[in-house]
Amino acid sequence: MSNKRPLILCTIVCLLSVAAACWGRVIPFAEQWPFYEALRTTAAIVFGVMGAWVTIIYPKALESILKRDYTAAGVEEGRVRALLLPVKLSTGVLVAVLLVGPVSVLLKHMVTDTAWLPIARGGSFGLLVGLTLAEMAAVVLTLWPIDSTSSELKQAKDHRAEVDDRFKFVQKR
Template identity: 45%
Template sequence: MRRVIGWTLAVAAVLAGAWFGRKVPFAEQWPMYEGLRTTAAIIFGVIGAWLAIIYPERLKLSFKPANHTGPKETGVGQLFSPVVNSTLILGAILVIGVAAPIAKKYPMPFDIEWCRGISYGVLVALTLFQLWTVLLTLVPASTIKSFVDHEDGAKRALESLTVLNQKPKP
């Protein structure tokens, strides 16, 4: 149910962005695209650093010829989703950056306001996708925190048992 509500809100936001964005010239939209591109690039770098720090051996193995029958399950998959998402966002923005100046030079088959609206709708969609990607980057940190908390709890439990066993019996 939450998924349906989330998608409904996202579609409503994109449609509202497209409707109200009709009045926003592309020159005012482009800095927002650039900010989105920068954010996607930063996430790409951060996740790359996470991979290099957390899974250096797994990264080395990834580039060696496979000699096993199937892939081993690791937490690396949690890191690849934000990388793929950021790559898609960067790709879309790069294509828009190339296509927009060309599109400005030729007459459109429909009103320029609709072009602006479509552009702004795409901007809203990419922004929401980037927001989701930013949230996904927290998953590895949450996993590490949970693991550390579990290890700390186990250590405290072991220490409390050790203290209980060391007390003299009356």
């Protein structure tokens, strides 16, 4: 089931985007654009925060991955890859949103037949919904390092308490 999970999620996102494209034919681009701007801001924040998490928490693993020395990365490689997933999603969203602006201006000045307007609006809204769902996934995935870090801290604290309990009767000189 875990191998099929990304495929199922992508299928759901695509279906919702197609449905949004059908419903979005009546929504003017001017009403959609503020959502693109918010999406761009959110993606940039997630990109920056997760990039910082990776470089702060796993600097050696990141260095070994960048040098393509996977033997040195060890267990941390999987964690770094998991941390990079929201960065990848946010990068894709950022690239798409950055392209929407110039393409929309270009289409506005090139297309003279207004019969295409509902199709363009619907396509834009479908893209907006798809990108929003992708960024929502990236935002949810940012919770993983917080959960992982808190469980690692708890394990370290429990280990320290266990060591202290073992040696509490040993006299200090």
